[in-house]
Amino acid sequence: MSLKFFHGHGSPYAWRVWLALEHLGLPYELTVLSFSDKDQMKPGFVAINPRHQVPTIVHDGFALWESLPILEYLDEIAPARRLYPGSAQERARIRRLIREEENHLDDQGLTPIYQELYTRGPGEQPDMAKLDAGRKKLAEELDYFGSELKGRFLAGDSPTAADFALYPEIAYVKRIGAKKPESGLAGILPPPIAEWAARIEALPYFDKTFPPHWRS
Amino acid sequence: MSLKFFHGHGSPYAWRVWLALEHLGLPYELTVLSFSDKDQMKPGFVAINPRHQVPTIVHDGFALWESLPILEYLDEIAPARRLYPGSAQERARIRRLIREEENHLDDQGLTPIYQELYTRGPGEQPDMAKLDAGRKKLAEELDYFGSELKGRFLAGDSPTAADFALYPEIAYVKRIGAKKPESGLAGILPPPIAEWAARIEALPYFDKTFPPHWRS
Numbered sequence: 001m002s003l004k005f006f007h008g009h010g011s012p013y014a015w016r017v018w019l020a021l022e023h024l025g026l027p028y029e030l031t032v033l034s035f036s037d038k039d040q041m042k043p044g045f046v047a048i049n050p051r052h053q054v055p056t057i058v059h060d061g062f063a064l065w066e067s068l069p070i071l072e073y074l075d076e077i078a079p080a081r082r083l084y085p086g087s088a089q090e091r092a093r094i095r096r097l098i099r100e101e102e103n104h105l106d107d108q109g110l111t112p113i114y115q116e117l118y119t120r121g122p123g124e125q126p127d128m129a130k131l132d133a134g135r136k137k138l139a140e141e142l143d144y145f146g147s148e149l150k151g152r153f154l155a156g157d158s159p160t161a162a163d164f165a166l167y168p169e170i171a172y173v174k175r176i177g178a179k180k181p182e183s184g185l186a187g188i189l190p191p192p193i194a195e196w197a198a199r200i201e202a203l204p205y206f207d208k209t210f211p212p213h214w215r216s
Numbered sequence: 217m218s219l220k221f222f223h224g225h226g227s228p229y230a231w232r233v234w235l236a237l238e239h240l241g242l243p244y245e246l247t248v249l250s251f252s253d254k255d256q257m258k259p260g261f262v263a264i265n266p267r268h269q270v271p272t273i274v275h276d277g278f279a280l281w282e283s284l285p286i287l288e289y290l291d292e293i294a295p296a297r298r299l300y301p302g303s304a305q306e307r308a309r310i311r312r313l314i315r316e317e318e319n320h321l322d323d324q325g326l327t328p329i330y331q332e333l334y335t336r337g338p339g340e341q342p343d344m345a346k347l348d349a350g351r352k353k354l355a356e357e358l359d360y361f362g363s364e365l366k367g368r369f370l371a372g373d374s375p376t377a378a379d380f381a382l383y384p385e386i387a388y389v390k391r392i393g394a395k396k397p398e399s400g401l402a403g404i405l406p407p408p409i410a411e412w413a414a415r416i417e418a419l420p421y422f423d424k425t426f427p428p429h430w431r432s
Contacts, residue, residue, distance in 0.1 A: 062308075064305075064308050064312060065312065066312045066319070068311065068315060069308050069311035069315060072308065072311055073305075073307075073308040073311075077304055088289055088293055091288070091289075091292070092278075092280050092285050092286075092288065092292075095282070095285035095288055095289075096280060096281065096282045099284060100267070100282065104267075
């Protein structure tokens, strides 16, 4: 079996897949694309993925992109269904949590905060009302996900796709809180989520997936 | 088996689920919520789905929301996998097409057009540059999806989750084109997509799923 994984440090979507690959124990060949060198726009990669995005995998010649389809696919080809385990209802709950993370915590919470703090032109001030609304929504969603923990992780005592989809967003919350005091995100994680994040960070394969440029 | 389906006319996400339920041939009990009466905010419904959104299903007491997790779940409980048929690679492609529809055709094409034409305050003019950029992206994506047809539908000669996820967006393109000439959407569908949409509209169960307030 040949499994290639194209990653880019800083992509929360690619980070999901890396954590999942390690959790499943699938052997893979890692290629890290440099966004600053625009590696993802180079012809060799565009020939693999015309959307020129990470994550992308190539499994025995089959190219696939979009993080959630990749997680589902990896789970189907792995020896045991460790990303979406359990009954149809348990799998449905994992998928529901992932979409809630994307549609509520991210789109309505973290993304507006990121936009106000990172994507405005030079000298332009963030819109404080939008920042506050994003932070309020984010805090609500963090409480919600804390209440959805079922044991050590979101779906029991082992991590699943729900945890790997959520974790990179939480890592961004922590990073923005540390880098931008005006974000008000420092200390925003409620204890259940802070403890859950520490459990992800203690996984034996976590360290190698951490963005190197975040260490400084 | 008891399967309840909560729908709202005009929700493209709920429309996906209705088409899928019919395609699978699952018996279900339909409840149509009225958005203008704010039915989705009434305590009885909020007790079922704290996100108070359609689509929502309740299967033998198990409540589930978010359209894609619902489609996956319905496929798992149905007698045959008719929404995500085929091999792991064929299923992965269906899931990839759905996410591309959401992340590219909708978020970068149709949604900006909708926002400029429907969500601005009274007397406010649409931003023509944003409208034009949305229309250009939409046209590119329509060509892309046309090129992804494999026979009569996106994954062969029977519709799958990819078709049911895409169709409501195409119905919105047609409706906006007809209602808002300034959108420039009339006639934007390339022939392969127009013909594909006609095939969806010819499905024996299609008519009953069409929003009644769109008929006038």
